[in-house]
Amino acid sequence: MTRMTGAQALIKSLEMENVDTIFGLPGGCILPAYDPLLESSIRHVLVRHEQGAGHMAEGYAHVTGRPGVAMVTSGPAATNLVTPLMDAYMDSIPMVGITGQVATGAIGTDAFQECDTVGITRSCTKHNELVMSADDIPMAVRVAFHIATTGRPGPTLIDVPKDVLENEMTWYWPSDDEVKASLPGYRPNTKGHPRMIKEAAKLIMQAERPLLYVGGGMLKARAAEVLRELVDLTGIHVVTTLMARGVFPDSDPLNLGMPGMHGNAYTTTAMQQSDLLINLGARFDDRITGRVGSFAPHAKVIHVDIDPAEQGKVRKPDVPIVGDCRLVTEELVKEIIALQEGGVAQPDLGPWKSRISGWREQFPTTYEQSEPGNALKPQFCLEQLRELAPEGTILTSGVGQHQMWSSLHWKFEEPYTWVNSGGLGTMGFSIPAAIGAKMGRPDRTVWAVDGDGCFQMTAQELVTATVERIPIKVALLNNSYLGMVRQWQEMFYDERYSEVYLSTEYPDYVKWAESMGCVGIRVESPEEVAPAIEKANSINDRTVVIEFRTDSNEKVFPMVPAGRSNDDLLVHPTQTAIRDRLA
Amino acid sequence: MTAVNPKGSSLNHHILSVLVQNRPGVLARVASLFARRGYNIYSLAVAPAEDEGMSRITIVVDVDTAPLEQIVKQLFKLIDVVKISELDPRRSVERELLLATVRVDVEHRSQIVELATIFEAKMLAVGPDAMTVSLEGHPDKLDDFEELLSDRGIVELQRTGRVALPKLDRGAHLRVNTPNSPRGNTKGTVR
Known part of the structure; x- marks a missing residue:
């Protein structure tokens, strides 16, 4: 009979589930769980924002097929995890979130950093549970991993009050049968009729x-x-x-x-x-x-x-x-x-x-190369990136035009080399997902394609990449706009541009990248594209950010306007004259 | 989004008898699923079931807001939901309890008493200007009683929402939801 604290049982349970990496950020209520981590074989990646931890866990899960784990504290940390949980729910990503909670006696008193995590995450997890006794921790962990990885995969969450982590329990590891018996309503059908x-x-x-x-x-x-x-x-x-x-x-x-x-x-x-x-x-x-x-x-x-x-x-x-x-x-x-x-x-x-x-x-998916002296075409940058990418490169993406161009112009040759936020459409997904992917597949080159809008949402995780020595590469397609929204305003709101212009001057992405310990490269003309990418590919001990200054007028084609029939799709302007042959 | 409609007695209402694991938050899970998916509930009643650790939730759903099949399948995705039976109103016994306090002075009290007697309602409390009655029975009967009482001026009213079980005669059939069937629905028989 091994006696241990709930916190020790939590970490030991994660080890039993073969977790090799946790993405997280400690705080008051989860503190006890961070102490036994010092003795654990599990690698912890200290993020700069809890949302980053969640997306890293997703990126990790995407490329490995194993559940990603994010561990954060209560209150604001738990709410910061909500977006990745919903993202994982929409895209059926196996992921386990672990949140601290105020001590059981303080629950419901509006205690410091208290929030109803289980209530808030109920509709963005496949299942969640507030663990009220240290004895229940191993079963809660097993159930969370079982549910996250079986049937239609998805995120699960375990909310653990601080005193539950501190209290002692007698270690036991539930059997498969015990897990099944505790879930009489969960029998995913895998065999087709x-x-x-x-x-x-x-x-x-x-x-x-x-x-x-x-x-x-x-x-x-x-x-x-x-x-x-x-x-x-x-x-x-x-x-x-x-x-x-x-x-x-x-x-x-x-x-x-x-x-x-x-x-x-x-x-x-x-x-x-x-x-x-x-x-x-x-x-x-x-x-x-x-x-x-x-x-x-x-x-x-x-x-x-x-x-x-x-x-x-x-x-x-x-x-x-x-x-x-x-x-x-x-x-x-x-x-x-x-x-x-x-x-x-x-x-x-x-x-x-x-x-x-x-x-x-x-009707090939196409674009027009820019005139000399004009801004870069984002599709050209992506094609060059693809040309020069080492074999087995994993591509991650944020959400918007750059995501669609990536999917359209990249040539994918093997599974689990494309990581993006499909269902929820979470801007800022790319960089943390790339870090998670690199943790899952350190042998691979990981390129994060990002837009300038997305980049500014989660760029702080490049500090994580630097400090934790997880070198990724970022292709920032900077068109100074929230490009996809701009495209809709141009096409469907009579070119009335409302709150979509970000800035052509600020931030200085090269300086910003450098300040976070990355190599920063700015590319403004087509002939600079390939050399910059080659340089980035040759640097493997640091994260590299290439800022491509791209044409803000460039739009994603083809396009089916929202709410219209697929028969009404708009082809690239150069194909409009022969549009009627598409039937 | 989810509205609780005042009356669930339309002819094509559907009753779901949902067996759930009696875990903290299970009712919230069921309720928030209905809210999240925009399904309407006519009534909802919940209490411990015959098996230890289980509760039975009886939900009368409005199938105008979503196809019943989709509601059942989404409900079944909840980990705590063990079994869902759709009860056909024609082949089930349905009961509900109504409590009502009616404003009535001594002079007109006999009219309420008469109404209560006809409906076999119970008189629970009598005051100088009001009385409280209770009626247990089929929800349709409660509707009628409520309508007649409302002419007299109802001060407060509380109905429990219906509970239901399959009829026993001739092995009444009900649809039992299991995850192993191709569409998640098969015919089952009551024990």
């Missing part, structure tokens, strides 16, 4: 204009290999949503890339014209569907999702399959092989494929 899978295989073998509509669920299920098998078997084109970029190589001609509001014109159009959407782990997000009533009107739908509530939430599927994307796709492959061996053949997909190639040739 065999009859539904048969039905899906039949539909796939009949479809004349099928598309694989692949979402983040395939990455969560680690199903890239079986996706490859399915594509090789059927020859069906793959659409990779913003959350699924990397699950299938962009160099494969069957990959159509990102669809939707800022998706490739040929990708969005192919979905509109499809007669069968095979949705693997995507959720018919509004950024994909446009106006739901006119989305892919001719398509039957097979929907594979581990979350039963996603079935029929937006689009009623013809064949709903609740289950783990990898297990279901494996079964689907078996069924298709069985049908093929039984002599069933797909219709000739030739006409459909040639339509897609036609759209693709005539």
Whole structure:
């Protein structure tokens, strides 16, 4: 019988869960938990703002598939963690938040740094729990990790009062059975219904204009290999949503890339014209569907999702399959092989494929290179970055135009190399996520693409990167504006620019980067782009920030205006004259 | 967003009997789910169930705000929710309790007493200018009683919200929600 404090039990429980990294910032109520950390094998990364800790945990989870852990104190620290928790909830990222809480006797008295953390985070976690006894800590930790990583992954939170951390308990580690027994209402279904899978295989073998509509669920299920098998078997084109970029190589001609509001014109159009959407782990997000009533009107739908509530939430599927994307796709492959061996053949997909190639040739996702002496085109900077990126580079992004350009112009060749905030659209995600990703994959080069608006929200974490020696690289596309908002005001508010101009002079990003211990480089002309990137790639002991001064007029095309049908998408201005060929 | 509608007696109301683990905050989880997703509740009643550590929440939902299937699936995502049964009003017994204090002087008291007698309500307290009555029964009956009482001037009224269980005759069927079925719904039978 080993006696220990709740704090020791907490850290020991995290070790038992194979946690190697905690992102956090100590404070009053969580203090007891920081003491045993000194003896622990766990690496703690001291952040500059608790939001950074949360996004780092997410970045870590994105690239490793293991839950990221953020530990912060009570009150304002817990509320600062709310944004990353919601972000992780929207994007189904496994993450465990640990917050300090005022002592049990003080709960409800409006004590110093008290807040109702469990109440506040109820709707932005998959599950949360206030631990009221030191004896309960190991079970609470096990349950939090179990729930965060199984079924549809997501964030969980454990709120631990200070006296619970200080009190003594007798150590025990609950068994799997005990964990299961404590959760009678939690039985995620991973195996798809065999009859539904048969039905899906039949539909796939009949479809004349099928598309694989692949979402983040395939990455969560680690199903890239079986996706490859399915594509090789059927020859069906793959659409990779913003959350699924990397699950299938962009160099494969069957990959159509990102669809939707800022998706490739040929990708969005192919979905509109499809007669069968095979949705693997995507959720018919509004950024994909446009106006739901006119989305892919001719398509039957097979929907594979581990979350039963996603079935029929937006689009009623013809064949709903609740289950783990990898297990279901494996079964689907078996069924298709069985049908093929039984002599069933797909219709000739030739006409459909040639339509897609036609759209693709005539409506490539494009931009116009800037005239000499004019500001840089952000797409050009990204293309150069991609050209020169070491193999296996992980790309993270903030939210806005630079995010869409990254998804459109980067070529992803392997899974878990793209980290971004899709569902919540959290500006400032890029830098802390990159630091978390670098902690998870120290062997990889991590480039954080950022906008100037985003950069100013979380740049302080570059101090963390420097002090903790986690070298990342930042490509700051500085167009002096909140670019995406500016684009909407230009296009839909008669060029009435309201509160979107940040500044062309301030801050001085090079000086700022240098003051945080980074190498700062400013790039203003096209010929400087490649040398700057090469220099950045050659520096591996410090974080490098390259500020690219980019054209503030540049807009993201294609675009489906909000609330409109995907049939109404706006192509790049240079393609407007032939717009009617897109049908 | 979530409004508690005054009457739940529309013909197509749906009753969900939700078995939950009796953990701190479980009611808040259920209530905030309805608020967060914009679903409306007609009534909600909660009390410990037959199994130790479990509570049963009876919710009458307004399916005009969201399809019932989506409400059930979202509810089932709550970790503390163990079982959801959708009770068909035609195949369930439903009960509710009403307490009302009515303004009435001595002269007209007999009219209230008469009404109470017809409805088999109980008279709980009588004062010089008011009386308190209680009525237990089917929610529709309570609606009628309340309407007649309101003509007399109700000072205060409290209804419990309905509770319901499946009827026992001929093994009444109810839909039981389990996570293992393709759409999260299968037919089950009452024990």
